[in-house]
Amino acid sequence: MDIIKKIKQLPKKNGVYLFKDKQNNIIYIGKAISLQDRVNSYFNKNYSHSIKISRLIKQIYDVEYILTSSEMEALLLESSLVKKEKPYFNTQLKDDKSYPFIQIDKKNIYPSIRVIRKSNKNIPTEDYYYGPFVDVEMVKNSVKKLREIFKIRNCTQRKFNQKKACLDFQLGLCSAPCADKISEEDYQKKVRECRMLLIGQHKRLLTEMKNEMKIASQLMLYEKAAATRDSIIMIEKLITQGKISKYYKKRQKYYISQKKENFFSIKTLTDIQAFLGLKNTPLHIEAFDISNISGDIPVGSMVVFNSGVPEKKKYRHYKIKNVKGINDFAMMKEVIYRRFKDVLEKKEKMPDLLLIDGGKGQLSSVLEILHDLNIDLDIISLAKREEEIFIPGNKEPFLLPEDSEMLYLIQRIRDEAHRFAVTFHKKLREKLIKKSVIDFIPGIGEKKKMMLLKKFKSVNAIKIAQINELTEIPGIGKNTAVKIKTVLEARDDFKLSE
Numbered sequence: 001m002d003i004i005k006k007i008k009q010l011p012k013k014n015g016v017y018l019f020k021d022k023q024n025n026i027i028y029i030g031k032a033i034s035l036q037d038r039v040n041s042y043f044n045k046n047y048s049h050s051i052k053i054s055r056l057i058k059q060i061y062d063v064e065y066i067l068t069s070s071e072m073e074a075l076l077l078e079s080s081l082v083k084k085e086k087p088y089f090n091t092q093l094k095d096d097k098s099y100p101f102i103q104i105d106k107k108n109i110y111p112s113i114r115v116i117r118k119s120n121k122n123i124p125t126e127d128y129y130y131g132p133f134v135d136v137e138m139v140k141n142s143v144k145k146l147r148e149i150f151k152i153r154n155c156t157q158r159k160f161n162q163k164k165a166c167l168d169f170q171l172g173l174c175s176a177p178c179a180d181k182i183s184e185e186d187y188q189k190k191v192r193e194c195r196m197l198l199i200g201q202h203k204r205l206l207t208e209m210k211n212e213m214k215i216a217s218q219l220m221l222y223e224k225a226a227a228t229r230d231s232i233i234m235i236e237k238l239i240t241q242g243k244i245s246k247y248y249k250k251r252q253k254y255y256i257s258q259k260k261e262n263f264f265s266i267k268t269l270t271d272i273q274a275f276l277g278l279k280n281t282p283l284h285i286e287a288f289d290i291s292n293i294s295g296d297i298p299v300g301s302m303v304v305f306n307s308g309v310p311e312k313k314k315y316r317h318y319k320i321k322n323v324k325g326i327n328d329f330a331m332m333k334e335v336i337y338r339r340f341k342d343v344l345e346k347k348e349k350m351p352d353l354l355l356i357d358g359g360k361g362q363l364s365s366v367l368e369i370l371h372d373l374n375i376d377l378d379i380i381s382l383a384k385r386e387e388e389i390f391i392p393g394n395k396e397p398f399l400l401p402e403d404s405e406m407l408y409l410i411q412r413i414r415d416e417a418h419r420f421a422v423t424f425h426k427k428l429r430e431k432l433i434k435k436s437v438i439d440f441i442p443g444i445g446e447k448k449k450m451m452l453l454k455k456f457k458s459v460n461a462i463k464i465a466q467i468n469e470l471t472e473i474p475g476i477g478k479n480t481a482v483k484i485k486t487v488l489e490a491r492d493d494f495k496l497s498e
Helices: 003-008 035-041 051-059 071-085 136-150 184-198 202-218 222-244 266-276 328-346 360-372 405-438 446-456 459-464 478-490
Strands: 015-020 026-032 062-067 100-104 113-117 128-130 252-256 259-263 284-293 296-306 316-319 353-357 379-383 388-390
Touching (some): 003 035, 003 062, 015 035, 015 071, 026 035, 026 051, 026 071, 100 136, 100 184, 113 136, 128 266, 136 184, 202 222, 266 405, 284 328, 284 405, 296 328, 296 405, 316 328, 316 405, 328 360, 353 360, 360 379, 379 405, 459 478
Parallel strands (some): 284 353, 353 379
Antiparallel strands (some): 015 062, 062 252, 100 113, 100 128, 252 259, 284 296, 296 316, 379 388
């Protein structure tokens, strides 16, 4: 299609555009409030372009685009794609500059909170990080508000037992642990409450604080009760403002070269990358699960998601071959070994992220296999009980914000892997049970069994068939038909329970 005609078909909506040359290489990535207007401006003769842009225009052969739900999402997506693809004509976003994060350090007994800028791959995993964010001023104001509520320091003070507290204490922004104005236990409690708010556990936090206020009031600690009440009011206001400003939808449409598919916002994937400290944006995710009942007919499953969309043609089932008895760790090791040995032999592209259903044990088992295969991948495991995420090298699990798109997507992928495994397990069980039941039919050899199944399609259909229908099978008389009905009606165990 002619490039000018294609531009006229672009939507006038937020998004990211990708210019390509004749060799289909991405040579420039940009963002726009209106894709059609912005891309058209490159080809408008009334525009005066720089030498660099003029060179770019001469090499543009095709354009692709991705719609986003907002200008901010387009900004984040542009940054992520430029860092990944490194187009020749993009100069500003190729370096390691990143959007701001909120950091709470863990190295000090009195942790501090601050706004930082760091590349995702260089973020130390020993600290807590929240972000990335687009609006720097908004983040700074949020941190100030958090300090007003929880009185957490933002200084680098390492000397404690000071005689005098700093000005932040007088302004109500710090509880002055350096001057012994608060105990270590109470300070750590404030840090914990701040983290709960940052990851979205505000309902639980408010419940705890209201109980604390009630107890303080009953003990006639009215000053403490009043302080807790004021914190509750500030938190409720902060939550209300957050709800009003939430603009991302749970579902977006992903457009690229005339292709449309439902998908989770690309920002959700970049958020997961930042929150968990992954090396790459997890566009291609493979998830694995094991299904067995008391070690019976164990199977494994693999599901594939690309840009938040399930690719069902790439789903795989695995019958466990080498593990006897109940050993989920060994079963998971077998499935991962078979999958990635196949990937290496076929020289297929590795996934951006490996998602394992389970806890530390499953994660350790998989890491052992990947190490044996000399494969380095981002990998996480998700434990069902508390929805805790375990990451290699981290002793403590991560908790994604409970109302976030990030958690919703991770849960959906895990649940899809579980559903796929359970469905396959049920089919195998049903096949096995049906085979054992039909073997109990008296006077029926293998040939007649095949004729019965060919005509009625299933054992259940044979069971509910009329006597005269059964006698239509050559070699089956009335007496034999009655015996068949008697046996099947007496054995209902061939039906699978849900």
